[in-house]
Amino acid sequence: MRTTTEQLAGTGTLLRLALRRDRLLIPLWALALGGSFASVARSLAALYETDAARAEFARSVAANGTVRALYGPVFADSVGGLTAWRMAGTGAALAGAMSLVIVVRHTREEEETGRQEMLSAAMVGRRAALTAGLLAALAANAALMLVIVAGMVNSGAGVAGSVALGAAVGGAGMVFAGTAAVAAQLTGNARLAKGLTAAALGAAFALKAVGDAAAGAGSSPVPTTWLSPMGWAEHVRAFGAERWWVLLLPVAAFALQAVVAYTLAGRRDLGMSFLPARPGPAAGALGTAGALALRLQRGGLAGWAGGFLLAGIAFGGLANGAAELVGDNEATRRIFERMGGQRGLTDAFLASMVGMLGMVAALFTVASVLRLHGEETAGRAEPLLASPVGRLRWAAGHLTIAFGGAALIMALGGVGLSIGYGHDPAGILGAALLRLPAIWLLGGLAVLLYGLTPSAAPTTTWAATGLALALGWLGPALNLPPWAMDLSPFDRLPKLPGGEMAWPPALIMTALAGALVAGGLAGLRRRDLRG
Known part of the structure; x- marks a missing residue:
């Protein structure tokens, strides 16, 4: 011994x-x-x-x-x-x-x-x-x-x-x-x-x-x-x-x-x-790279989905007591209005809660995108890509989970908020889905960094995501200047429910996210694996 x-x-x-x-x-x-x-x-x-x-x-x-x-x-x-x-x-x-x-x-x-x-x-x-x-x-x-x-x-x-x-x-x-x-x-x-x-x-x-x-x-x-x-x-x-x-x-x-x-x-x-993986069936039932990606990430996606639904219900239940909590304190009221962008305190509170759910959902998207990096560094991508499955098809399966999963969990978060609040389900659901362009923009950045600089992608991506979330979380309370808040994509989107809809920021962010994804996939096609 x-x-x-x-x-x-x-x-x-x-x-x-x-x-x-x-x-x-x-x-x-x-x-x-x-x-x-x-x-x-x-x-x-x-x-x-x-x-x-x-x-x-x-x-x-x-x-x-x-x-x-x-x-x-x-x-x-x-x-x-x-x-x-x-x-x-x-x-x-x-x-x-x-x-x-x-x-x-x-x-x-x-x-x-x-x-x-x-x-x-x-x-x-x-x-x-x-x-x-x-x-x-x-x-x-x-x-x-x-x-x-x-x-x-x-x-x-x-x-x-x-x-x-x-x-x-x-x-x-x-x-x-x-x-x-x-x-x-x-x-x-x-x-x-x-x-x-x-x-x-x-x-x-x-x-x-x-x-x-x-x-x-x-x-x-x-x-x-x-x-x-x-x-x-x-x-x-x-x-x-x-x-x-x-x-x-x-x-x-x-x-x-x-x-x-x-x-x-x-x-x-x-x-x-001590908890070995269960052996699969003798004859494989997964016919596509997308099905494999779903199998690998379905547990995490289900956990995030359930968590967002429950969190939405809890936050929605707080909305009716927001005015009672704030009382006559104008400074606290202004914080909620900076986070939510509205003059009505209840709408401002709901908008701030939608924003918080969006920032947390960005963590899911970034982690799901970086699953590609984990599959590559662990050596599991090479045997798969040695088959007729191309790199773009392999990456597309995981990116579908990352970007589509964000839409799913935000929709469930919006449903939960409307259940807890008890009013305006369509407006709250729309406000939740409006956070997606900012989430997708951070996900697109993760794809770009993974495709071009895979070794530095995790650290750089998480640093950028952390900065965006810190600004969105603490910026309103600290009354940071507008130029600092503008560094977070979440601050550029219209604050709903209760505010005026502005399509240009959402459309521009969505287009930028698509361009970043295209750039990352182009880099992935040209570089060596495990590079």
Whole structure:
């Protein structure tokens, strides 16, 4: 039996390699997400300038169970306390997403592409890759924590509350790093490992939402909240009589999952899994490249479709209480109007929710397009293209899912909004579908980058998508200048429902998306595979 030292041999080298590969991903994610905490704190300070205004807003949140389900209860009505209310759960979820990408990328994805097998032929231990992946995630969450603390302190918040908030978010990120490590051992491919961890993220949010909806401001959380790492992040109570002992929960959860992951890693062969793929039928039933693409992506598409329908229903239910939540605060009203573009608060709220669904749908489209890159780097595209299937037919199958799937999930999101709101189903559905040109434009950019520069396509595409989403999400609250907001394609589309329809921006974006797709496919035809 190998000693622990032998099984961890090469960890330092793999960690340096992982950090080098993530030298852009980790700093950008930490600065963008961590910096948003300070930005929200400054925005809240400008919106609610007096203690009385902040106390009144906290009371309105306590009385609105739907808002608590989204953001949690308020434990303190200071600027720091309101920032923790607004960002703790969201930050924990995004830190979890960052962690799962990092861990799976440096564990299961390395095995799937065959690179880990080559490294293991050298002096690299069985558990070195897993350790390097977890340490890379730890470095990312530590960087995120430091940015949160520095930004909050610089914005005038207290040091103790800032440290508690940063540690709560970073701790939640490490919990999902451990979840991803276990999933990477159980599954046979990176896509399924990410899917299982993302499902755990969704389940954690649902548990948090149920618990927060049942608890008032400052009250004890119901049991379901204690089952969610996002609930733990909230109930550290940063800036509100901090509960430091709650930070022990993510530490214990990560340690337990790490033990499970290391145990599983020691009991399987390299490249194998505990949940092997089911063998297909003896006679294949897929006759086209499009049918194969649908088979590969149908699970993800179904998950996104169901999620958008449920999210739409939840957001639609909030619309009727939007005016009650905002009350007489004109600054908050202006934020919704900048996001929604309307003078009527309900229409502005609905338009902002449609915009949020559109920004999230862009993640689906970009990920679906980049599935082409994954198939190519994993070596699965070459055998298929050695048959009479041409490159354009192969790519067209995945692009149909990417662009057509975006239309499907946005339509279901619109249907959900109309169900939750209970009025104007045709108008809300049309508003949801109007987000498609911006989504397709980002998808077209992904196709262009994949066709011309495949090695840089994932990093560059996700960076551009992240910038567009950050501007759309935080820009209205930060009151960014028009030239900055114009960098996001979502801001150029007319804000519906309730506004005036303007066809030129939608038509121009659709034409640009088509041109980008054509350029990417032309590049794919001319270059070598795995280039």
